[in-house]
Amino acid sequence: MKPLMLLAVLVIAGCTTVPPTNVHQPMTARPAPRFEASAGNGAIYQAGTGRPLFEDRRARYVGDTITVNITESTTASAKSNNKVDKSNNQKASVTALSGLPGKGLLGLDLGATSSTAFSGKGEAANNNVFTGNITVTVIDVMPNGNLLVSGEKQLAIGNEQEFVRISGVINPSFVDAFNTIASSKVADARIEYKSAGQISEAQIMGWMARFFLNVLPF
Numbered sequence: 001m002k003p004l005m006l007l008a009v010l011v012i013a014g015c016t017t018v019p020p021t022n023v024h025q026p027m028t029a030r031p032a033p034r035f036e037a038s039a040g041n042g043a044i045y046q047a048g049t050g051r052p053l054f055e056d057r058r059a060r061y062v063g064d065t066i067t068v069n070i071t072e073s074t075t076a077s078a079k080s081n082n083k084v085d086k087s088n089n090q091k092a093s094v095t096a097l098s099g100l101p102g103k104g105l106l107g108l109d110l111g112a113t114s115s116t117a118f119s120g121k122g123e124a125a126n127n128n129v130f131t132g133n134i135t136v137t138v139i140d141v142m143p144n145g146n147l148l149v150s151g152e153k154q155l156a157i158g159n160e161q162e163f164v165r166i167s168g169v170i171n172p173s174f175v176d177a178f179n180t181i182a183s184s185k186v187a188d189a190r191i192e193y194k195s196a197g198q199i200s201e202a203q204i205m206g207w208m209a210r211f212f213l214n215v216l217p218f
Helices: 002-015 198-202 207-215
Strands: 065-093 109-141 147-157 160-170 180-182 187-196
Touching: 065 147, 065 160, 109 160
Parallel strands: 065 180
Antiparallel strands: 065 109, 109 147, 147 160, 160 187
């Protein structure tokens, strides 16, 4: 009975696999506890109850959130043209054999010619555009004040699940008054868009095909 239950668990786990990620972990963090506030003394202002009224509201603590505007556009192209042309020509002749046997070889000409030619061309082009918005969480504050952020957005559309993930290092001075920043200003950015479902599984080579491809690559 137990082997059957274990097999069922493995099958279910295989059907609900979450795509792996390379973004910084964890992808969220709880704010650090503030110092304990003193007992209420009847005043309107109580120390330690929150941020000051006129304090800058931009994120700078662990647990704060920042909205990243993803505007990524990459274009790459490569072109190569190789040409090799080589020829070799050799010639030998027998003009005189005075006093030596083999006079029948007089006037014999020997020649050899070889040539090699190769021509190859290659061209590749890639164009990717990724736009969107995602709110990330500050998971660490570096000694110089920079913020390490990470976040994930999950969307379920029918039987397909989509995952948008991003992580990187943000300079707080680049964050605007609306607490947003462009993805082009995120250092060491790791941006992912992956999906899990029937459509994504159909694009993956089966395990048996991968086995024979590794064992019999030719």
